[in-house]
Amino acid sequence: MSDTERGNDDDLSLPKATVQKLINEMMPDDIACAKDTRDLLIECCVEFIHLLASEANEICEKETKKTIAAEHVITALKALGFDGYLPEVEVVLQDHKTQQKVKDKDKRSGRLEFSGKSEEELLLEQTRLFAEAKERQQTQQH
């Protein structure tokens, strides 16, 4: 998934293969999608992103915020007449928030009180770390 150097960022589009897979999942079984139709669909998707981003950005600026937040996207969808998408989009937002909470908790339990070491071990570790730091300091001074 490495993004190789692109000549122009303005040629940015969605990856054809991914979109093709999605189209296949979305199309009814008895209808096929012509190749240029797929390309046209991709253009429509990119335009949709621009539309949504632009609207969300305006809403964000009105609130004199600098970062386009989730709420701005939601308001933008309403403003653009895509209310129907709101329930599912809000589910995604909730999932994301929940995931973030779990991540934060994991980070916190990486700290010493949860590391499962006894106090003696911790003391030893501390002494060792101090000694290492001291050594580093002395080497630097030379």
Add this chain to the structure above:
Amino acid sequence: MRKKYKTKFPVARIKKIMQMDEDVGKVAQATPILISKALELFMQSLIDEACMETRAKNAKRLTAAHLKKTILDKDQFDFLRDIVENVADPQGASGGADENSVSSDTKMEEDDDAGESSSAPPKTRAPKGEGKRRKARNAVKEEDEDYD
């Protein structure tokens, strides 16, 4: 709810596309993730609607013409008009004046009020200031078909 897709849009790519717009600055982590979801729903909606046109024409392949018709018919897709401008008109002739089209409902995913015929707008943009490219505003509640 159709949460059945195995494939997902690449979130990092979405963020890059967003930032092609110079006005767009920083973007929260959740933002491209939400847009990815919205995009999924959008694509499904577009495909669903376009396939209805495909079936109406008794075709087995979804063509650009079917997409174009869908886009022209539905308010929600106004911002896509420019993109399909160069696509051959559904009826082959430029500006099919006597087309019967399913009336564009301003509801989101439904397009069920069949039976009303109206002249589909030719290549020019529909009236009522619907020349929205990036700024589709309050598309709800405005019907812009010309009724005879």
